[in-house]
Amino acid sequence: MSRNASLPYPVLSSYEDDIVPHLDANSVLVTPTHDRKKYSFSIQVLLENEDILRYIEEGKAEYTCEVTCTRTYLRKCYHSQFPAFTIELGRKEVIGDIWFKCFVTVKEDILDYHNSQFNEDYEDALFDMDPGDMLAIFPSMKYTANLKYDKLYSAGSFMVVQEDKNNSTVWFDATGDKILVYLPTPMFEQFQSFSGNQDFNELFHASIVFNALFKCISEYDPKTQENLLWVSAIRYRINTEDALSDFDLEDKTRSYELAQALLADPYKRLFKKLSEQEQQQDKDN
Numbered sequence: 001m002s003r004n005a006s007l008p009y010p011v012l013s014s015y016e017d018d019i020v021p022h023l024d025a026n027s028v029l030v031t032p033t034h035d036r037k038k039y040s041f042s043i044q045v046l047l048e049n050e051d052i053l054r055y056i057e058e059g060k061a062e063y064t065c066e067v068t069c070t071r072t073y074l075r076k077c078y079h080s081q082f083p084a085f086t087i088e089l090g091r092k093e094v095i096g097d098i099w100f101k102c103f104v105t106v107k108e109d110i111l112d113y114h115n116s117q118f119n120e121d122y123e124d125a126l127f128d129m130d131p132g133d134m135l136a137i138f139p140s141m142k143y144t145a146n147l148k149y150d151k152l153y154s155a156g157s158f159m160v161v162q163e164d165k166n167n168s169t170v171w172f173d174a175t176g177d178k179i180l181v182y183l184p185t186p187m188f189e190q191f192q193s194f195s196g197n198q199d200f201n202e203l204f205h206a207s208i209v210f211n212a213l214f215k216c217i218s219e220y221d222p223k224t225q226e227n228l229l230w231v232s233a234i235r236y237r238i239n240t241e242d243a244l245s246d247f248d249l250e251d252k253t254r255s256y257e258l259a260q261a262l263l264a265d266p267y268k269r270l271f272k273k274l275s276e277q278e279q280q281q282d283k284d285n
Contacts, residue, residue: 009127010118012049012104012136019049019117023138028102030141039094039145043085045102045138051115052104052135056081061135064105069145070227071095094145096177097227104136144232158230159209163188170208174216177229181212202273206266210259218255237262 010018014025024046031042043065047053055061065078065085074093078085089098110129118125129135164171164182173180183191194200216230225231231249238244247258260266 007134009113009129009133010115010122010125011134012052012115012117014137014139018119018122019115020119021117023047023136025139028100028138028141030100030143032143034091037091039089039091039098039143041085041087041089041100041143043087043100043102043141045083047083047104047136049115049117049136051117055106055110055135056104060106060108060110061104062107064103066101066103068099068101069094069096071097091145096144096229097232098143098145100141100143102138103134106131106133106135144229144236158233159212161188161191172212172215174219174225174228174230179212179216179230181208202266202270205263206270210263210266213262214256214259217249217259218252220249220252222250234258234262 010016012019012023014023014027016022027046029044029046031044033040033042045063052061056063059081063080063083063085065080065087067076067078067087067089068074072093072095074089076087076089078087085102087100106129108131112126113129113135114124114126159179159181161181161183163185165185167182168184170184170187171182173182191204194204217234220231234249238247238249244258244261247254247261249258
């Protein structure tokens, strides 16, 4: 039986068997909405342990939700007697990953705490619980702010082209929230003149955009890049699109395939566009 070394008493969670059955992995539901000024989150937690529910009804325990954003050092804590929270955060308060960690915490002293669902190893053990102690720990949930979820099919949602006045070759930088594509000044000026042309977009995707994406995925380092927005954008698509569900960002052997899939097969789109142009030229002639 596994143990949480930081807690000297049994706790209901999704990863320990101190109290059985443990919490379901889907025992927390976060529903986000947003407007130009704020993010709003409706959070629902599912708890079925009768002993812990009784302490909540008696006012000796309560639901707690801790919200953190490491990029802005935001940390807020919310309390409720009900298994639901409505949380609003200003857009300027958060950047990148927002974490929601829900608990059931002790509100008043509980003497001789015993849960009828304790693992048999605890038998008839009793515990004195102080305010702030945790009776249940729900699975953590994450939402990534500043991602344009409705525009993730567009490479522009996670990639930006910039001018490089000091170099004569194209290079890429994936150390920030967006993948930066640096073009030498002459190429950048041509890019600006062509960028409004839909035919040029297909060519650009099949060349520079694809190369940048493939390089960044193949060199992705979860230790230093996990919280970047371009990584979160790719992970979001992998987790929500059936066509990408078999991919794993950590699987470097499929980086080439993943880059193609994210761009909806840019080579195929390019040749389709070339074929359409050829057919149009034949008609014009």
